[in-house]
Structures are given as structure tokens and as C-alpha cells.
Amino acid sequence: MDTDTYQDLVVRHKNLVHGYAYRMLGNREDARDVAQEVLIRLWENREKVIPDSGKAWLLRTTYRLCVDRTRRKKVRSEVFGDAVLDPVADVTPNPEKQSAAGELGRAIEAALGQLRKEDRTVVLLREVHHTSYEEIARILSQPLGTVKARLHRARIRLRRELVEAGVTP
Amino acid sequence: MNMTCDQAQAMIQERIDGQMVDGTERNAMELHLQSCDACRRFQADMLEIHEGLGSLPELEFPDDALEEVWDRTVRSPSRGASGHWRWMAAAAAVLMVALAGSWFGLFDTEPEYSPAEVARATVEARAALGLAGQALQRSQDVAMEKVLGGQVTPALSKITIGLPAVQSGNKRRTGA
Known part of the structure; x- marks a missing residue:
């Protein structure tokens, strides 16, 4: 991968990497660190990474670094509640998009934070980053059937969280 | 149904x-x-x-964070070499300096060094040894990561001593 291709991949996917890391970790500073590390690792591995599978490589690496960081720093999932909703809004530069997300979007964001890490990651990969079942299976190193089952369970939990929060989708 | x-x-x-x-x-x-x-x-x-x-909002990666990424990648002076090779080059450089030092030392029959020079040389030699040690450790770590990551097949797995040899069909026929 040459320098131009690397820069193109970074510009195209930097927000995806950052957003995924943020919603996995629930902490803006950690998300920024992880996103930077992922993008630097892409440069260090540029001779091995195939540009066409760049997005998958980035998501896979982000997932692994988030898991490592969660283990190391013992980032508690409880802090991923309402407290992170405002920072999400803060870093959204486009007010139109922000308002389009609406109340349901905010409620979903909060409910996502209540999910277990394993459930949250499949929902984020599938629903927010539009990753295929097969690619999620590769990213998480899990069988396809497990991924499907986990995704289905995670959505049901998400629905339950919304109902408990008094939000009827 | x-x-x-x-x-x-x-x-x-x-x-x-x-x-x-x-x-x-x-x-x-x-x-x-x-x-x-x-x-x-x-x-x-x-x-x-x-x-x-x-329709969840996209989270913008901050501009200053992106600048730091460019600084550490495409704008980095050592961007041509990967991390692994940079460490190898550093190790080689330290080794060259050490070898050159000992080579000249062989021909220096009557050294006239002041105590201060000897002290400074000792400190520098220690620093060089420290760097060489770090470089070696780093190279070992990188090699270990590659083995653990499955990028390299460890030579151990190729050893077949003591295992029953696999005979081809032709050989079996010839033997019979």
C-alpha cells in the first residue's frame, strides 16, 4: 500500500474507527488513543494490508485494541450510561445529523451502553457499521452461527432496555 | 408448518x-x-x-488527533522503514561503533587517556551496551509476536524426528 492509498483509507475510515472505539469504550480520551493507535498500526502494516480489505482490518484491529484496553484499564461498562450522551453530542459537528438522531437515537445510544461488551460489539458492527455476518465472525474470531445468535439476543436485550427506560420504539 | x-x-x-x-x-x-x-x-x-x-450520529475524529497521526506516519523522517527494521538498523549501528572502537584499540599500543576521558568512555560504552540490549530485546519481541501471531511457522513444528515416516503409495507397492 503506497502513501496515497494509506492516506485515503485513513481519511475515509477515521470517523468509523473513532466512533466504534468510542461506543465500545464509552470514554472519549480512550477512544481517541485507540483510534490513533489503529491508524498508526495500519501504516506500520501497510505492506501486509490489502487496501480492499482495509475497512475490515481497521475494525478488527479496533476491536482487539478496545478489548485489550478494557482488560488493562478495567473500564467499567457502568460509566457508559447517560454520562456519555453529552460528549457524543459534543463531538458531533453536524447539528442537522444530531437533531436527526432525535430522542429515539439518544435512547438507543444510552441502551447500547447498558449492553454487555460482547452484545454491544455485534450490534455496532452490524447495525451502525453495516458489517456482514461473515466479516463480524472474522473480526470476533467466532463461528457464523454464534455471531447470528449473539446478534439476535443482543437486539432483544436492546429492545428490553428501551422498554425498561420507558421508550417504546 | x-x-x-x-x-x-x-x-x-x-x-x-x-x-x-x-x-x-x-x-x-x-x-x-x-x-x-x-x-x-x-x-x-x-x-x-x-x-x-x-441513523446514529457519526463521531468526528478530532483534527489535532489526525495531525498527530500524520506526524507519526507519513510525515515521520523514518517513514521508509518499519518499526522492526528501524530497531535492527539501530542494533547494527551500535554494533559497528563497538567493533570500530575495539579495532582501533588493538593498534593503540600506548594509550594516553586522562581519567576524565576514561570515565566518559565508560559511560558511553555502558549507554551503547544498553541500547544494544534494548534493540536485541525489541527484535526478540517482534520475532515472538510474529510466531505467536502465526505469521511465521516456528522451526520446531517442522521437526519430525521420532515420528513415524509417511510412506508414499509407490513405496508401499515396491516394498510388497
């Missing part, structure tokens, strides 16, 4: 994900939905959650 609520709800999710659902199963699901309020509500909720997740 009667369908349970669990089966119907799994199928509703697969349909939301754009998965192909078999015609017979789809008909059974539609039949189930006609008679099941709970699953109809489930389907409506799932569709709304799906749309809500799909």
Missing part, C-alpha cells in the same frame, strides 16, 4: 439483515404474524430500532 414465536422472531431479524428467507418459511412466518400480536409488535419495534441505530 406451524411456527413458534422464537422461530418467527429469529426470521424477522434475518429479514431485517437482508438475509434470504426460504419461501415456505416466509409463508409460515406471515401466517404466524397474522395471528400473533406479540410478534407483530416485535417486528415493528425491531424495524424502528434498526432505523434508529442506522
Whole structure:
């Protein structure tokens, strides 16, 4: 991968990497660190990474670094509640998009934070980053059937969280 | 074909994900939905959650963070070499300096060094040894990561001593 291709991949996917890391970790500073590390690792591995599978490589690496960081720093999932909703809004530069997300979007964001890490990651990969079942299976190193089952369970939990929060989708 | 609520709800999710659902199963699901309020509500909720997740705001990667990435990658002076090779080059450089020092030392029959020079040389030699040690450690770490990451097959796995030899079909025939 040459320098131009690397820069193109970074510009195209930097927000995806950052957003995924943020919603996995629930902490803006950690998300920024992880996103930077992922993008630097892409440069260090540029001779091995195939540009066409760049997005998958980035998501896979982000997932692994988030898991490592969660283990190391013992980032508690409880802090991923309402407290992170405002920072999400803060870093959204486009007010139109922000308002389009609406109340349901905010409620979903909060409910996502209540999910277990394993459930949250499949929902984020599938629903927010539009990753295929097969690619999620590769990213998480899990069988396809497990991924499907986990995704289905995670959505049901998400629905339950919304109902408990008094939000009827 | 009667369908349970669990089966119907799994199928509703697969349909939301754009998965192909078999015609017979789809008909059974539609039949189930006609008679099941709970699953109809489930389907409506799932569709709304799906749309809500799909329209979550994008989180912008801060500009200053991106600048730092460029500084450490494409703008870095050592951008041509990967981390591994940089460490190897540093190790080689330290080794060269050490060898050159000892080479000249052989021909220096009457050294006239002041105590201060000897002290400084000692400090520098220690620093060089420290760097060489770090470089070696780093190279070992990188090599170990590659082995553990499956990028390199360790030579150990190729050793077949003591294992029964695999005979080809031809040899077996010849032997018989």
C-alpha cells in the first residue's frame, strides 16, 4: 500500500474507527488513543494490508485494541450510561445529523451502553457499521452461527432496555 | 408448518439483515404474524430500532488527533522503514561503533587517556551496551509476536524426528 492509498483509507475510515472505539469504550480520551493507535498500526502494516480489505482490518484491529484496553484499564461498562450522551453530542459537528438522531437515537445510544461488551460489539458492527455476518465472525474470531445468535439476543436485550427506560420504539 | 414465536422472531431479524428467507418459511412466518400480536409488535419495534441505530450520529475524529497521526506516519523522517527494521538498523549501528572502537584499540599500543576521558568512555560504552540490549530485546519481541501471531511457522513444528515416516503409495507397492 503506497502513501496515497494509506492516506485515503485513513481519511475515509477515521470517523468509523473513532466512533466504534468510542461506543465500545464509552470514554472519549480512550477512544481517541485507540483510534490513533489503529491508524498508526495500519501504516506500520501497510505492506501486509490489502487496501480492499482495509475497512475490515481497521475494525478488527479496533476491536482487539478496545478489548485489550478494557482488560488493562478495567473500564467499567457502568460509566457508559447517560454520562456519555453529552460528549457524543459534543463531538458531533453536524447539528442537522444530531437533531436527526432525535430522542429515539439518544435512547438507543444510552441502551447500547447498558449492553454487555460482547452484545454491544455485534450490534455496532452490524447495525451502525453495516458489517456482514461473515466479516463480524472474522473480526470476533467466532463461528457464523454464534455471531447470528449473539446478534439476535443482543437486539432483544436492546429492545428490553428501551422498554425498561420507558421508550417504546 | 406451524411456527413458534422464537422461530418467527429469529426470521424477522434475518429479514431485517437482508438475509434470504426460504419461501415456505416466509409463508409460515406471515401466517404466524397474522395471528400473533406479540410478534407483530416485535417486528415493528425491531424495524424502528434498526432505523434508529442506522441513523446514529457519526463521531468526528478530532483534527489535532489526525495531525498527530500524520506526524507519526507519513510525515515521520523514518517513514521508509518499519518499526522492526528501524530497531535492527539501530542494533547494527551500535554494533559497528563497538567493533570500530575495539579495532582501533588493538593498534593503540600506548594509550594516553586522562581519567576524565576514561570515565566518559565508560559511560558511553555502558549507554551503547544498553541500547544494544534494548534493540536485541525489541527484535526478540517482534520475532515472538510474529510466531505467536502465526505469521511465521516456528522451526520446531517442522521437526519430525521420532515420528513415524509417511510412506508414499509407490513405496508401499515396491516394498510388497
